Amino acid sequence: MPGLEGREDSIGKALDRVRRQGAGVQLLDKDVRRDEGRCTQCGACVTICPPGALWKQSDKQEVRFPPHRCIACELCAPACPPRAMEVAL
Numbered sequence: 001m002p003g004l005e006g007r008e009d010s011i012g013k014a015l016d017r018v019r020r021q022g023a024g025v026q027l028l029d030k031d032v033r034r035d036e037g038r039c040t041q042c043g044a045c046v047t048i049c050p051p052g053a054l055w056k057q058s059d060k061q062e063v064r065f066p067p068h069r070c071i072a073c074e075l076c077a078p079a080c081p082p083r084a085m086e087v088a089l
Contacts, residue, residue, distance in 0.1 A: 030072045031088045034065050038084035045076040045085055 006014075041063050045054045053069035054076060056062070076085040 030074070032067070032070050032072050032074065032076065033086050033088055035084045035086060038082045039063065040082050040084070042081060044079050044081055048075045048079040050075070 005011075041056075041061060043056045043063055046056050046063060049055075050073055051069055051071050053067070053071070054063060054065050057064050072087070074087050077083075077087050079085075
């Protein structure tokens with residue numbers, strides 16, 4: 001899920017509208033990163049990632065991770081055997 005972009009006042013208005021409609025809004029205070037040097041492309045993280053921010057590119061057998069899709073749930077970190085997924089505060 002991409003982050004919000006735009007003028008600060010416009011973002012504030014959009015967040016207020018979402019809250020009035022009863023939806024929860026949570027700002028991320030953590031960042032999940034992948035240590036490319038430790039990643040073995042095993043795909044263990046792919047099966048546990050709720051938003052699909054981690055997926056295996058079938059033609060190259062490589063795990064892809066566009067950080068902007070990450071919701072920082074941290075489930076990938078303990079699921080990663082070589083501990084390539086890291087949570088930064």
